[in-house]
Amino acid sequence: MENKGASDNIVGADHENGMNPLKKKGKGNHIDSSAPPHVVDRLGGTVQANGGFGRFDFPSTKSIFGWTIIPILIAVVLFLVYQRLLLAIEPGSMEANIIGSYDIGFEPVKDAVIEHIRLILISTGLAIAVAVPAGILITRKGFRDFSGLILSVANIGQSIPSIAILAIFMGILGLGATTAIFALWLYALLPIVRNTATGIEEVDTNIIEAARGMGMTDREILFQIELPLAFPVMFGGIRTAAVINVGTAALGAFIGAGGLGTFIIVGIPLMRDRMILVGAILTAVLAILIDWILGKIQDRLVAPTAST
Amino acid sequence: MIKFENVTKIYTGTSSPAVDSLSFSVPTGEICTIVGPSGCGKTTTMKMVNRLIEPTDGAINVLDERGEMRNVLEMDPIVLRRSIGYIIQQIGLFPHRTILENIGTVPKLLGWDDVRIRRRAEELLEMMNMPLEFLDRYPHELSGGERQRIGVARGMAIDPPIMLMDEPFGAIDPINRNLLQNEFLRLQQEIKKTILFVTHDIDEAIKMGDKICILNVGGILEQFDTPAAILSNPANEFVDDFVGADRSLKRLNLIRVEEVMDSHPPLLRATQSVEEALGYMREKDLRFVYVVDAEQRLKGYVNKKDLAGKKGWVDEFTEPAATMIGIGTSLRDAFSEMLVVDYANVCVVDTQDRVRGLLDIGMIQDAVTKGEALAGASQKEEE
Numbered sequence: 001m002e003n004k005g006a007s008d009n010i011v012g013a014d015h016e017n018g019m020n021p022l023k024k025k026g027k028g029n030h031i032d033s034s035a036p037p038h039v040v041d042r043l044g045g046t047v048q049a050n051g052g053f054g055r056f057d058f059p060s061t062k063s064i065f066g067w068t069i070i071p072i073l074i075a076v077v078l079f080l081v082y083q084r085l086l087l088a089i090e091p092g093s094m095e096a097n098i099i100g101s102y103d104i105g106f107e108p109v110k111d112a113v114i115e116h117i118r119l120i121l122i123s124t125g126l127a128i129a130v131a132v133p134a135g136i137l138i139t140r141k142g143f144r145d146f147s148g149l150i151l152s153v154a155n156i157g158q159s160i161p162s163i164a165i166l167a168i169f170m171g172i173l174g175l176g177a178t179t180a181i182f183a184l185w186l187y188a189l190l191p192i193v194r195n196t197a198t199g200i201e202e203v204d205t206n207i208i209e210a211a212r213g214m215g216m217t218d219r220e221i222l223f224q225i226e227l228p229l230a231f232p233v234m235f236g237g238i239r240t241a242a243v244i245n246v247g248t249a250a251l252g253a254f255i256g257a258g259g260l261g262t263f264i265i266v267g268i269p270l271m272r273d274r275m276i277l278v279g280a281i282l283t284a285v286l287a288i289l290i291d292w293i294l295g296k297i298q299d300r301l302v303a304p305t306a307s308t
Numbered sequence: 309m310i311k312f313e314n315v316t317k318i319y320t321g322t323s324s325p326a327v328d329s330l331s332f333s334v335p336t337g338e339i340c341t342i343v344g345p346s347g348c349g350k351t352t353t354m355k356m357v358n359r360l361i362e363p364t365d366g367a368i369n370v371l372d373e374r375g376e377m378r379n380v381l382e383m384d385p386i387v388l389r390r391s392i393g394y395i396i397q398q399i400g401l402f403p404h405r406t407i408l409e410n411i412g413t414v415p416k417l418l419g420w421d422d423v424r425i426r427r428r429a430e431e432l433l434e435m436m437n438m439p440l441e442f443l444d445r446y447p448h449e450l451s452g453g454e455r456q457r458i459g460v461a462r463g464m465a466i467d468p469p470i471m472l473m474d475e476p477f478g479a480i481d482p483i484n485r486n487l488l489q490n491e492f493l494r495l496q497q498e499i500k501k502t503i504l505f506v507t508h509d510i511d512e513a514i515k516m517g518d519k520i521c522i523l524n525v526g527g528i529l530e531q532f533d534t535p536a537a538i539l540s541n542p543a544n545e546f547v548d549d550f551v552g553a554d555r556s557l558k559r560l561n562l563i564r565v566e567e568v569m570d571s572h573p574p575l576l577r578a579t580q581s582v583e584e585a586l587g588y589m590r591e592k593d594l595r596f597v598y599v600v601d602a603e604q605r606l607k608g609y610v611n612k613k614d615l616a617g618k619k620g621w622v623d624e625f626t627e628p629a630a631t632m633i634g635i636g637t638s639l640r641d642a643f644s645e646m647l648v649v650d651y652a653n654v655c656v657v658d659t660q661d662r663v664r665g666l667l668d669i670g671m672i673q674d675a676v677t678k679g680e681a682l683a684g685a686s687q688k689e690e691e
Contacts, residue, residue, distance in 0.1 A: 207403070210396055214417070217386055228404045
């Protein structure tokens with residue numbers, strides 16, 4: 001399970017297997033002591049540390065469901081949730097007080113979804129703002145020596161269970177959304193840093209060589225060559241981070257951050273299955289939807305490339 | 309003009325030099341091939357010209373656009389690199405950019421406007437005999453040979469006086485490589501660039517170079533001379549070994565068919581009668597003759613035995629010829645073509661397919677023997 005699918009999901013897996021002898025040269029001088037050879041991410045996908053940095057890769061939605069099936073599936077599930085779960089709530093019951101019912105509307109569900117999305121957007125946005133520059137920085141001359149350090153810090157952040165991070169920072173930052181956003185931000189860093197660095201490292205050394213030989217400055221090489229070519233891998237990291245965050249954000253309810261987790265956490269002690277299901281299913285739908293949307297954006301933005 | 313003066317490169321952490329006190333110069337408008345075994349510093353030598361690698365010692369002077377010699381080590385590396393065409397092995401095209409954008413890389417860096425870049429790119433594609441639709445394609449949509457041509461076009465984008473080529477045809481199959489080499493040589497006759505051309509293949513070095521610079525491991529210059537001189541008179545045992553035992557055959561690379569062909573070959577016109585033809589063949593003692601039309605274009609050939617006792621016109625008995633050789637082809641390529649089709653003689657034609665001469669195996673043999681004689685003579689002179 002751990003290794004299965006890893007090689008066929010990772011873009012350019014043949015490079016890692018050393019089919020391109022020219023590429024390997026460039027990688028040899030890379031320091032990365034901290035990365036374990038394989039890390040299983042929390043979604044069951046595989047994270048492979050290759051050569052320099054390793055990266056997360058999310059199984060392509062294309063291969064699982066296809067692109068158009070997903071919105072239809074989501075619509076069907078949402079309809080069923082509405083029909084079977086929400087409409088079945090008796091007005092005036094304890095569930096109705098928390099989740100709403102057909103006579104008073106479902107404001108709390110809408111608010112929870114919005115709150116959930118807010119948590120993800122802010123935390124992932126802040127993570128991109130920090131992790132992309134950090135990922136670029138550790139591929140620069142002079143900073144490469146620190147790449148191991150930065151990645152180990154990010155790795156440690158990743159290996160602490162999310163619930164533990166929430167608990168620890170609750171002690172420091174108190175209850176509420178800020179703490180949850182901080183924890184989510186910490187969580188999103190690693191996939192983005194790694195994928196940014198790996199994406200840049202994987203750019204064919206011949207291409208960089210050609211760019212330099214034609215008189216591009218380091219800055220021009222970074223912005224015109226390295227970043228555009230690394231973009232698919234980088235974006236894959238962002239996608240992974242965002243999707244991981246959807247699930248982790250549900251735990252935010254433990255410290256009063258709001259979001260869909262509230263229904264699950266409140267529903268369990270009350271043994272209200274409908275409430276738990278609403279929270280759980282909507283969280284899952286949100287994860288799939290966000291992945292789908294980001295996948296679509298990725299398809300739009302990525303220029304048609306193939307190795308030359 | 310590119311002039312190396314006692315250029316030495318010692319990489320940090322190593323004691324022995326990668327390039328050792330190298331001095332030679334490439335005259336303006338000539339191709340100089342640098343060849344040698346791996347570890348001889350040929351790529352290092354080339355990369356020092358545009359300062360991708362900094363020399364440890366010595367000076368490299370290039371002729372700038374104002375006609376002055378300037379030491380590259382005193383120039384801004386970015387400005388320097390933009391002024392020199394650079395074509396590398398594996399091509400290095402940018403996969404996320406269209407062919408137009410790829411060709412326009414250096415022009416764009418120099419601030420050309422889009423109209424001018426497009427015009428120049430179109431001009432270059434025409435020069436390379438490639439369709440203009442390619443401009444909006446991406447590199448992966450092109451074949452290896454096409455990509456290589458684009459790589460060359462990109463290197464020539466701003467019409468730089470100096471070009472550096474690092475095994476530019478290395479990653480291509482032998483047939484296409486030969487084609488590209490010929491194309492490039494033809495192009496070079498028009499563009500007359502000063503070119504430093506790195507290769508590990510002695511055949512390519514001989515074929516492409518006006519001068520060859522043979523390096524030994526450690527960047528030691530073993531011989532710098534014209535291909536003919538190196539073939540007929542290798543400076544030492546290393547060069548002799550490197551050039552190989554088939555020196556005479558290699559010399560065929562240096563001779564063009566027009567230099568040895570019979571430029572007044574016996575020919576028949578398609579409109580001549582069979583009787584006339586038989587008479588002509590008896591007179592010249594020929595078993596077959598090539599047939600041309602009124603514009604001197606090759607139509608085919610007729611056999612004496614096919615005509616014997618027949619009546620009518622030559623045209624009716626003409627068989628198409630399996631091959632013909634273009635003017636400018638090297639004797640080696642012509643020879644190999646003749647072996648392939650199993651012809652003892654072939655027509656040499658110009659670009660309009662007009663017959664300009666006839667080449668037979670005997671002439672090639674003579675060329676080889678003459679070369680041997682020359683080589684022997686010059687060797688004796690030295691002794």
